[in-house]
Amino acid sequence: MDELRLTGDGSHTLYSPEYGQTYHSRFGAIEESRHVFVQGVRLEELLKRNETVTLLEIGFGTGLNFWLSARPFLTGNRRLNYRAVEARLLPGETFSRLNHARLLGLEEPFGAFLRWRAGIGPADNREYHFRYDTISLGLFHGEARRADYGEETFHAIYLDAFSPDCNPEPWAEDYLKRLYRSLKPGGLLATYSSRRSVREALTACGFCVEKRPGSRGKREILSAYKP
Numbered sequence: 001m002d003e004l005r006l007t008g009d010g011s012h013t014l015y016s017p018e019y020g021q022t023y024h025s026r027f028g029a030i031e032e033s034r035h036v037f038v039q040g041v042r043l044e045e046l047l048k049r050n051e052t053v054t055l056l057e058i059g060f061g062t063g064l065n066f067w068l069s070a071r072p073f074l075t076g077n078r079r080l081n082y083r084a085v086e087a088r089l090l091p092g093e094t095f096s097r098l099n100h101a102r103l104l105g106l107e108e109p110f111g112a113f114l115r116w117r118a119g120i121g122p123a124d125n126r127e128y129h130f131r132y133d134t135i136s137l138g139l140f141h142g143e144a145r146r147a148d149y150g151e152e153t154f155h156a157i158y159l160d161a162f163s164p165d166c167n168p169e170p171w172a173e174d175y176l177k178r179l180y181r182s183l184k185p186g187g188l189l190a191t192y193s194s195r196r197s198v199r200e201a202l203t204a205c206g207f208c209v210e211k212r213p214g215s216r217g218k219r220e221i222l223s224a225y226k227p
């Protein structure tokens with residue numbers, strides 16, 4: 001059972017005894033998520049386009065990246081189509097203990113999400129749809145490799161599995177190649193990992209990989225561009 005922990009910016013994260021890791025940086029879950037992912041794929045620029053924004057996340061976890069990304073869409077008139085994969089969707093009870101929605105002022109959509117979550121059973125490699133106002137979430141509940149990502153589907157990708165040493169599958173080159181194909185040309189993939197093996201695998205897939213300064217407690221992170 002994952003354990004609730006408070007991080008440096010006052011937002012919650014979870015510790016997974018199975019992976020021996022927390023879901024976010026202990027220095028600040030919201031701070032990290034905003035810096036690494038939302039800013040990493042330049043969501044603000046995507047929002048200025050006159051089209052539905054399509055994002056893919058590998059590792060939905062607490063849903064923090066989803067809610068942070070959804071917030072500007074809920075207050076504006078742009079539409080967000082968010083697709084996520086998650087092998088172990090957290091129980092509703094665990095979601096409801098997290099303080100993210102309260103800190104982000106999203107209690108109402110989060111309440112709707114919890115009611116939707118209550119209708120989903122164990123992982124079955126199927127996609128479930130949650131819709132609220134201008135946002136839609138397609139959540140593939142199962143093993144990431146079993147999902148179909150299509151070709152040039154997404155404007156941007158968040159790669160947020162646990163680290164490669166304890167969670168190697170989503171970092172394998174053949175899998176990253178599928179993510180590359182699913183990204184639109186000009187799209188960005190953001191990840192918190194800056195390790196050499198990840199950089200090399202992304203480069204081998206065709207990405208132009210750039211190091212960026214990390215959020216508190218992390219020197220470097222990666223942003224990968226599809227030419």
Ligand SMILES: C[S@@+](CC[C@H](N)C(=O)[O-])C[C@H]1O[C@@H](n2cnc3c(N)ncnc32)[C@H](O)[C@@H]1O
Pocket residue numbers: 022023024033058059060061062063064065066085086087088142143144145160161162167169170
């Ligand atoms: C670091 S946590 C994700 C944090 C999340 N993005 C958030 O904002 O809370 C990694 C997540 O990836 C999921 N995961 C790991 N390997 C997976 C796989 N092969 N297929 C699907 N999900 C996977 C884990 O269950 C976990 O929820």
